[in-house]
Amino acid sequence: MEKLGKWVEQSKNIVLFTGAGVSAESGIPTYRGRDGYWEKYDPDKYANIDYFFKDPSYYWNFFKEVRYPVLENAKPNIAHKSIAKLEKMGRIKSVITQNIDGLHREAGSENILELHGNTRMFSCIGCKAEFAMAEINDLLGQSLPPRCSHCGGTIRPQVVFFGETLDPDILKRARQDSFQSDLFIAAGSSLVVQPAASLPLIAKQNSAKLAIINIDPTPLDSMADIVLNISVSRVFSKIITGSDHLAH
Ligand code: NAD
Numbered sequence: 001m002e003k004l005g006k007w008v009e010q011s012k013n014i015v016l017f018t019g020a021g022v023s024a025e026s027g028i029p030t031y032r033g034r035d036g037y038w039e040k041y042d043p044d045k046y047a048n049i050d051y052f053f054k055d056p057s058y059y060w061n062f063f064k065e066v067r068y069p070v071l072e073n074a075k076p077n078i079a080h081k082s083i084a085k086l087e088k089m090g091r092i093k094s095v096i097t098q099n100i101d102g103l104h105r106e107a108g109s110e111n112i113l114e115l116h117g118n119t120r121m122f123s124c125i126g127c128k129a130e131f132a133m134a135e136i137n138d139l140l141g142q143s144l145p146p147r148c149s150h151c152g153g154t155i156r157p158q159v160v161f162f163g164e165t166l167d168p169d170i171l172k173r174a175r176q177d178s179f180q181s182d183l184f185i186a187a188g189s190s191l192v193v194q195p196a197a198s199l200p201l202i203a204k205q206n207s208a209k210l211a212i213i214n215i216d217p218t219p220l221d222s223m224a225d226i227v228l229n230i231s232v233s234r235v236f237s238k239i240i241t242g243s244d245h246l247a248h
Contacts, residue, residue: 004211004226005239007183008086011209013093015181016083017199021188021214023101025233026074030188041066049161056145056154063157064140067119071133076107079187082236084108094177098189098196100159113174115166115196117159126153171195178202185211187232191218200224 008014020030045051046062076084084107086092094111095104100119104112122131129150131139139146139155146155160166174196178184184203191197191212200220204210211226212218213235221227228235 001228001230001235001238004185004228004235007209007211007226008091008239011091011183013181014086014091014183014185015093015177015199015203015208016086016095017178017184017186017189017196018083018095018097018099018104019187019189019191020099021190022079022097022232023074023077023099023103024188025077025079025231026101026103028070028074028101028103030190044162047162049163052156052161056156059157060140060145064144068133068137071101071120074101074103076103077233079232079236080104080107080109082240085240087111093181094173096174096177096196096199098193113170113177115160115170115174117157117167119157119159121158122155123158124148124151124153124155127151130158131155166195174199175202178208179206181206181208183211184208185213186218186220186224187213187235189214189218190216191220 020028024030041062046059052059080103083095083104087109092111094113095109096113096115097104098116100114100116102118102120120133122136123129127148127150129148136146139149148155178199179202181203184200186200191200200210204223210224212221212224213228213230213232215229215231
């Protein structure tokens with residue numbers, strides 16, 4: 001952790017690449033890793049675009065019962081806040097996240113590339129009208145699946161489902177920032193979901209240092225300059241405050 005702390009101090013173009021593990025300590029379950037499951041609903045269904053078109057009510061039941069209550073209560077943790085603080089200190093080039101929970105923005109990060117979209121925003125597939133969480137909650141009270149209040153069309157979350165491609169502009173910027181980074185920190189990602197998991201390799205190609213923070217091993221550990229099998233909150237509280245306490 002001390003070595004990583006020194007690298008953070010010396011770097012000016014850090015890319016923070018974050019996955020579900022960063023939000024786990026905000027109470028949002030991960031897909032993989034210990035305790036990583038959404039018990040009742042199958043991610044192969046609620047996170048799959050073909051299934052969404054086949055039966056949107058499966059996604060919306062999952063959203064109403066599981067995701068909405070979790071999101072409503074989730075608050076940024078010390079890792080999100082520390083990353084935002086590092087950005088204000090001018091050390092961070094961008095936060096590239098696989099997370100869809102919006103907690104980096106809530107913590108104060110500004111230069112964020114949300115590779116997989118944001119599950120707090122929604123749009124009508126027909127007329128493209130946009131809806132925020134509170135409006136969706138109202139519409140869900142009226143019908144399930146919710147219907148667009150303008151045209152009656154199907155509403156979807158602004159996330160990238162499995163089976164869809166990433167926004168090409170966001171992916172291009174993520175690749176550029178990774179290539180230009182001097183330190184690439186992959187935190188709380190299983191590093192198996194592509195193309196996101198290729199970003200650390202792009203950074204390494206251009207001689208960035210690669211640090212991986214994950215309580216479990218990842219397939220890219222052998223390529224990393226530092227691997228910390230420690231919770232992200234503990235690492236960031238140490239790096240930012242210098243105190244090695246377990247923060248939640
Ligand atoms: P993942 O669920 O595949 O992996 C999470 C990783 O974090 C695991 O390797 C786990 O061991 C590790 N981890 C768990 N708690 C940790 C902690 N406190 N400190 C350090 N590491 C910890 O997540 P992924 O790699 O981000 O990919 C999953 C996909 O699921 C992404 O596409 C993402 O969009 C989506 N997802 C998002 C959220 C969210 O927005 N919070 C939650 C679940 C899944």
